[in-house]
Structure formats: C-alpha cells, structure tokens
Amino acid sequence: MSRITRVLAGGLAVAAVAGFCTTVAGGVAPAAADRAGRPVVIGHRGASGLRPEHTLASYRMAISQGADYIEPDIVATKDRRLVARHDNWLADSTDVENRSEFADRRKTKTVDGTTRTDWFTEDFTLAELRTLRTEERIPAVRPDNTVFDGLEPIPTLEEVLELARKHDVGVYPETKHPTYFDGLGLSMEEPLVATLHRYGFDSRGDKVFIQSFETANLRDLRHLTKVRLVQLIDGSGAPYDLVKSGDRRTYADLVKPEGLKWIASYAQGVGPATNRIVPVTADGRLGTPTTLVRDAHRRGLTVHTWTVRNENEFLPADFRQGNAAAPGYRSATGDVGGWLSKLYKLGVDGVFCDDPSAGVGARTEVFGS
Template identity: 85%
Template sequence: MSRITRILAGGLVAAAVAGFCTVVLDEPAPAAAERAGRPIVIGHRGASGLRPEHTLAAYRMAIAQGADYIEPDLVMTKDRRLVARHDNWLADSTDVEEHPEFADRKRTKTVDGVTRTDWFTEDFTLAELRTLRAEERIPGLRPGNTVFNGLEPIPTLEEVLDLARKHGVGVYPETKHPSYFDSLGLSMEEPLVAALHKYGFDSRRDKVFIQSFETSNLRDLRKLTKVRLIQLIDGSGAPYDLVRKGDRRTYADLVKPAGLKWISSYADGIGPATGWIVPVDSSGRLGKPTTLVRDAHRHGLAVHTWTVRNENEFLPADFRQGNAAAPGYRAATGDVGGWLSKLYRLGVDGVFCDDPSAGVGARTAVFGS
C-alpha cells in the first residue's frame, strides 16, 4: 500500500500556510517500537510541536510521523466522560473565553494544592465541552501552531482509542489529577479500564501503558487491569496523593533503589523527567549521567523519559543552536537529534517527543532501520 493513502490535515489548507508537511497515514500496521530491543517513540499529546496538543489532528500527525504510541492526558467531565486535555482548566488551551454562554462557569478552585481561577472540565457536560475549540497552549514558542486555533474540538478517550486501533498504534493515557477528581466523586479508574477493554486493550501484551504522577490510582488500577502501568517521576516535588496522606516521600525518594523496589510492586516502569537521567547545572548544561536507568532495569522496570522538544527553550544548553541574542532564539529548533541520541545510548526504553519524527529519526541513526 502506498505511503500516501489519504491526506489528513484536519480538512484544512492552513497546513500549507504554516509550511508544514502534508499528513498522510498508512493502513493499520504493527507499531515500529514492538521490534525487539528498540526504544518506543511516544507522541507527546500527539505531535504537539506541530499541531495544538490533544487534538485528533495532533494524534494523526504523530501517527503519520511514525510514533509507536499516542498519549492522551485524561480529565473528567461533569457527566463522567474522559476527554483529552492536559489539565482540567480550559482557558489556556481552548476558546472558552469567547463563549459568553459559559461566562458564569468561571470559578476559583484549588487543584493539587494550587489555587487558580479558570473554567474547569468537571463543570461542563461532554456536549457543552464539544462546543469549544482547541487552541495552541504556548503560542509564544509555537506561533505556527496558532493557524490551527479554533479548528478542532476536544476529543474523547473513545475517539483516541478508535484512531489508535484503526492505524495499529499504541495508546499511552495519563490520568490527570486523580485524587482531585476522586474528591468530587468522579473516579477515573473504572471508566478508563472499561473504555480500554471495549477497544481490546486488556493484557500486558497489548500496546497500552497507563501513566500517572500519583501512586494510589496506579495501585488501584493494578487490581482492575493487567495492562502495563508507568509511575511518572516529576523533576521535583512529590506525588500529590502522598502529600495528602502525610507521606513524606518525594519523587527524589522514588528514584532511589528502595523507591524503585516499591514501584516495581505495582508498576511496570517509570517515566522520569530527563533531569533524573542526566542532570543539568544552573546554566542548563548537562552533567554526568546518573545510574537511574541501570537501577530501574535491575528492578525490572522500563524507563520512558520525558519530554524531548525541538525548541531551544526546552533543550539542554549543550544542544541549543543559533545566536542567543537573535530574535526567536528561544523558539528556534536546536539539535534535538543529538539530545535524543544521547538518551537512547544511555539505555532508555522510550521517549516522549513533541515531534515524533525526531524521535524516529534519531532512533534509526542509533539503532539502524
């Protein structure tokens, strides 16, 4: 079957305006990352470097670029539906502020210990949310993505699963703020497992990982499903569920051998920020790699690190390119391939990429086609 089987650019010519490549998808095929010994490439919120995050257009782009898995962050609606948003607040990634009919939904809430005033998914039904349109969350660094503002609705988990099944890729859902949603009587675990089961994702052999920055919901999920679970490790702080319970352990404790041993009792891997693998100094330059990858492997844990982005703003100083005084330097593309190649050679089992094509290209350079 020809690579160019159909064009999926959200049905819009805006892609050409933005100077992006045409999005094309093959028919269903095994995910490339299922090949033995090759790290997986996870389309972080889809191909969020090229399309507004958590839209079907972003997920399609990630699939076209060769991502092995697509990642929907999940939050809950008022009527108990799981939808793909980075967080449960809406103003920074949708046009909710342009909808006068929802002006009275603006609230001040405390989510995971942080107070903010915004519109929140749990105050909307799915039908109401579907009247909103997605927007680029960081327009200052990704101005090209803004041409797609207002074109895509918020996708449901089922739509993402359907897309993944249709094209033979894996899914990598993240439960966002699970303790917070539990406190509202909107448990995430049961509807997530039910949806995965409906689409045939229900065993360790299936191309699915469930991830969370919290620990309690992963331990609950372990009782509900056989799919693989990943404990996310933030660069600082502590899992919010542990904080709520007065447990003094932090993420720094979880990357120690005792913490990894505990994680291995309920999860199949860890998702650490790249700084736990290669620390950076105050100038942003890389230091000596840690033993985390080796230590995790000794406990039978896979290591999927995050997040590799193309822009200088997000890269270690060692891989930034261009004149720092030049306009647009922060948003300019650096040597993302070099950074990815370093991570691959350090033995990671997967990488979250905003531009999956970079992850696939670097993997080919390191491991061959």
C-alpha cells in the same frame, strides 16, 4: 490572507519540517519497536510541536510520523465522560474565555494544592465541552501552531482509541489529577479501564500503558487491569496523593533503590523527567548521568523519559543552536537529534517527543533501520 489559506499554508509549512523526536516503550510484548529491542517513540499529546496538543489532528500527525504510541492525557466531565486535555482547566487550550454563554462557569478552585481561576472540565457536560474549539497552549513558543486555532473540538477518549485501532498504534493514557477527581466523585480509573477493555486494550501484551504522577491510583489499577502501568517521576516535588496523605516521600526518594523496589510492586515501568537521567547544571548544561536507568532495569522496570522538544526553549544548553540575542531564538529548532541520541545511548526504553519524526530519525541513526 483568508483563514483557509492560512491553514493550508501553515499545514504545508509544518509538513515541511523534518522533526527529530522518538519514544521508547519497554515491556512484555508491545509495539514492533519494543519487540525488536529498540526504544519506542511516544507521540507526546500527539505531535504537539506541529499541531495544537490533544487534538485528533495532532494524534494523526504523530501516527503519520511513525510514533509507536500516542499519548492522551485524560480528565473527566460533569457527566462522567473522559476527554483528552492536559489539565482540567480550559482557558489556555480552548476558546472558552470568548464564549459568553459560559462566562458564569469561571471559578476559583484549588487543584493539587494550587489555586487557579479558570473554567474547569468538571463543570461542563460532554455536549457543552464539544462546542468549544481547541487552541495552541504555548503560542509564544509555537506561533506557527496558532494557524490551527479554532478548527477542532476536544476529543473523547473513545475517539483517540478508535484512531489508534484504525492505524494499529499503541495508546499511552495519563490520568490527570486523580486525587482531585476522586474528591469530586468522578473517579477516572474505572471508566478508563472499561473503555480500554471495550477497544481491546486489556492484557499485558497489548500496546497500552497507563501512567500517572500519583501512586495511589496506579496501586488501585493494579487490581483492575492487566495492562502495563508506569509511575511518572517529576523533576522535583512529590506525588500529590503522598503529600495529601502525609507521606513525606518525594520523587527523589522514589528513584532510589528502595523507591524503585516499591514501584516494581505495582508498576511495570517508570517515566522520569530527563533531568532524573542527566541532571542539568546551573548554566543549563548537562551534568553527569545518574544510575537511574541501570537501577530501574535491575528492578525489571521499563524507562520512558519525557519530554524531548525541538525548540531551544526546551533543550539543554548543550544542544541549543543560533544566536541567543536573535529574534525567535527561543522557538528556533536546536540539535534535538543529538539530545535524543544521547538519551538512547544511555539505555532508555522510550522517549516522549513533541515531534515524533525526530525520535524516529534519531533511533535510526543510533540503532539502524
């Protein structure tokens, strides 16, 4: 089968999938879903369950499926340009390891306390990065997406914003590894705010959120922009900026009432991992829901949870389907609609989805058309 035939076949196969994933974004006056009092659907890295993440094809797919927001993760290049990548290392999502002209760029670095040998965006100019081609980051779970390997360059933040403006959807950028980039003299917050402003995303009512797992950059952003800010809350660990500064608070501390009070002093929302809303027991099943959604709402904070994915690999055991011993069980689609419906009924304001059509479908089931 030729590459073109494979791409066409893969595209038709993916298009035939009726995904079931949605995202919610609360706030002052964002997308139509917000204004209607319904949760929003956030296209997690685009529609990353159906196309390689952080590609224009992935963002376009998310828009076509009805996502209210598309989410670009942002990292910096050597020449201070912002591009959409999940992390600043490149080997797991591009063809850089096959490019002999960049062999000497492979380095060992420590990012947020973890040592890694790879190729890093900050060692490339934008022009050099644009010669690379994107690839599926988790091919073992999403083999169908590999048909799109090698077809697209790494998109710039400007390209993502142009796409959002063209289709009148919101954007939800995340600054990745901000303390690390600050240490390199490549602060991302100022160019991010300037670029958003250039495309008309600059007020509290605009369809934009800026999110981060760290706190210091969000506290700085509070003085740089009027757009809404969201403190991400991981399922374990602590914000790296707090760790580096010697602050002993963890994410578990930040979801307590006092932690939420502090977050509300600089942000308009929280983005907790789903297990902060419904813990998972040792056997992979859901436990008793926490009070996080209620507590956050009492502080006036929007709650956008992450990440809902269709595959059994990523679903709570309660919503997995099929025979665990069968080939392809990990990547088989489970009852993602049931999982989304449960989250909606627990009162979340938004959900990050790898397949936005699933979120839209579940929202319709729970809230009506």
